[in-house]
Amino acid sequence: KAGVTQTPRYLIKTRGQQVTLSCSPISGHRSVSWYQQTPGQGLQFLFEYFSETQRNKGNFPGRFSGRQFSNSRSEMNVSTLELGDSALYLCASSAQDRDYGYTFGSGTRLTVV
């Protein structure tokens, strides 16, 4: 069974640009969540999608957005990048009942210069 796949693994962008990150969940998982991980702030919840609908949202500015497609693949977009957006972005998928936890991808390491 393939795991959660995130692409790209590494990304370097310039301040002011925008970026799109992709996440393919485990087959059959309909819930996809996104997290930002930084050394100082830990794992910060961005948003969760279930069956193409945003189910929960964290406390991030509107520059951070996401969507989920009918095949459960998800993308997140960050517009007008700031230096502080440099982080590891993790995607996690789960089955509907979540009893077996969330499975994380390896993440996308975004560096904004």
Add this chain to the structure above:
Amino acid sequence: GQQVMQIPQYQHVQEGEDFTTYCNSSTTLSNIQWYKQRPGGHPVFLIQLVKSGEVKKQKRLTFQFGEAKKNSSLHITATQTTDVGTYFCAGLGKLIFGQGTELSVKP
């Protein structure tokens, strides 16, 4: 909003010593999950606790859920170098993570 606090932030132990990390929520949790993240890796699911007062064991790891379902703990007996990493608790509704406890083990 829901907040999950975790202490300590860092713990350095000698191999063979015990280790405990504590998780406290500002609100009652429906359930709580624990994850481990090895250095350079991503979080990996360890266990879920659902019932008030629940205790679960995985080999040397013991997980507890408080009676009021607002706190939880993870205890590792006789730590090994393979236990190195950051341990996170996470409370559901949204999966809100605590800040994690980074464990280092000196051989």
